[in-house]
Amino acid sequence: MATIMRLTGMRLRGALGDGDPAAPPTPPRLPPRRHDPNWSARVKAFARLTMTEEEQARWL
Amino acid sequence: MAVTPPPPTAAAAAAAPRRVVFWYGCNMARHGEIVRLVTRILDAVGVAAAPVGGPAYCCGSPQEGNARIAGAMGQRTMQKFNAATAAAAGSGEDGGNGTVVTWCPSCHMNMDDLMAPVTEPAFETLHVTELLHARRDRLAPLLTRPVAARVLLHAHHGFNGRVAVNSLVPDLLRLIPGLALVEHPYRAPGHMCAPLAGVPGALAAAQQATLAAIAETAADTLATVFHSCHREAVSLERGGRPFRVVNWVHLLAEAMGLPYTDDYKAWRNAADPRAAVGAARLEAAGEAAFTRLVEPELRRPPPA
Numbered sequence: 001m002a003t004i005m006r007l008t009g010m011r012l013r014g015a016l017g018d019g020d021p022a023a024p025p026t027p028p029r030l031p032p033r034r035h036d037p038n039w040s041a042r043v044k045a046f047a048r049l050t051m052t053e054e055e056q057a058r059w060l
Numbered sequence: 061m062a063v064t065p066p067p068p069t070a071a072a073a074a075a076a077p078r079r080v081v082f083w084y085g086c087n088m089a090r091h092g093e094i095v096r097l098v099t100r101i102l103d104a105v106g107v108a109a110a111p112v113g114g115p116a117y118c119c120g121s122p123q124e125g126n127a128r129i130a131g132a133m134g135q136r137t138m139q140k141f142n143a144a145t146a147a148a149a150g151s152g153e154d155g156g157n158g159t160v161v162t163w164c165p166s167c168h169m170n171m172d173d174l175m176a177p178v179t180e181p182a183f184e185t186l187h188v189t190e191l192l193h194a195r196r197d198r199l200a201p202l203l204t205r206p207v208a209a210r211v212l213l214h215a216h217h218g219f220n221g222r223v224a225v226n227s228l229v230p231d232l233l234r235l236i237p238g239l240a241l242v243e244h245p246y247r248a249p250g251h252m253c254a255p256l257a258g259v260p261g262a263l264a265a266a267q268q269a270t271l272a273a274i275a276e277t278a279a280d281t282l283a284t285v286f287h288s289c290h291r292e293a294v295s296l297e298r299g300g301r302p303f304r305v306v307n308w309v310h311l312l313a314e315a316m317g318l319p320y321t322d323d324y325k326a327w328r329n330a331a332d333p334r335a336a337v338g339a340a341r342l343e344a345a346g347e348a349a350f351t352r353l354v355e356p357e358l359r360r361p362p363p364a
Contacts, residue, residue: 039122050089059112
């Protein structure tokens with residue numbers, strides 16, 4: 001049930017795309033999940049602040 | 061009212077891996093000391109943990125707006141875990157690396173819902189609370205230093221149906237001498253605080269309810285379960301409020317005498333986060349990256 005709920009949420013946000021590629025696109029019916037385009041760079045910047053170089057080399 | 065699932069299964073409780081991969085997620089990079097402490101605590105109860113995380117081990121959650129990208133990221137991570145498992149099995153290491161221990165509820169749920177159904181795992185997945193709870197007989201004798209605190213757990217509804225963190229964590233904290241857990245029925249919505257930030261007013265409302273619960277229970281310590289809650293909750297300390305915010309791992313560490321510094325909390329609550337971070341770490345992060353990616357978050361006012 002939890003999985004179905006999660007997939008439904010993704011569908012309603014438009015994350016799964018439209019089933020029929022020939023059909024006109026349908027707008028998402030829920031606000032899209034916040035997307036951070038700098039997520040990866042931000043994670044690495046914080047890692048450089050909180051982890052030693054050796055830890056970064058082994059843990060990231 | 062929280063749904064209280066049954067206690068951990070016999071399989072989880074019986075799991076006795078001696079070597080595991082500790083998949084700490086990505087945003088835990090803000091809390092290097094928690095990764096370090098979990099590794100030390102697991103080691104102390106007889107589990108050698110190899111931490112991995114960051115963008116190279118993504119579950120796909122940060123890209124959930126595009127299922128195709130999220131799926132590809134999750135698949136890549138599964139392939140790495142399977143390869144690590146195969147390498148450990150091939151080396152004949154005692155205990156193997158056939159267990160991936162999760163921290164982040166998003167990672168754990170994505171593993172269950174989206175990753176494992178697509179790429180067959182060659183390993184078992186356990187949440188870190190399940191593993192420590194299963195080893196609590198070894199943990200208890202190590203918790204020798206009293207921690208005088210009235211602790212309220214910052215609990216959410218969402219993840220507890222998957223892993224009973226709202227009872228597993230209190231069980232672990234009750235092992236600490238001198239610590240008193242206080243009860244309150246409030247449970248924040250969702251599985252952790254980060255997703256609430258996307259709903260106008262939701263995070264502020266959750267924090268106001270948490271503040272009310274602290275006042276009603278006369279707690280002097282708010283214990284977060286997950287990293288995303290921790291990074292939002294630490295700012296509740298501002299203004300001289302009469303409680304501290306710690307993660308449950310911090311409390312175990314204090315009872316074990318493991319030193320740590322919650323740098324993220326110090327930086328987030330500093331009048332000048334840049335000065336608090338200091339020149340050496342600024343140089344390590346890179347001036348441009350710090351200014352663009354880190355400093356705005358550290359200077360963000362608390363929602364509540």
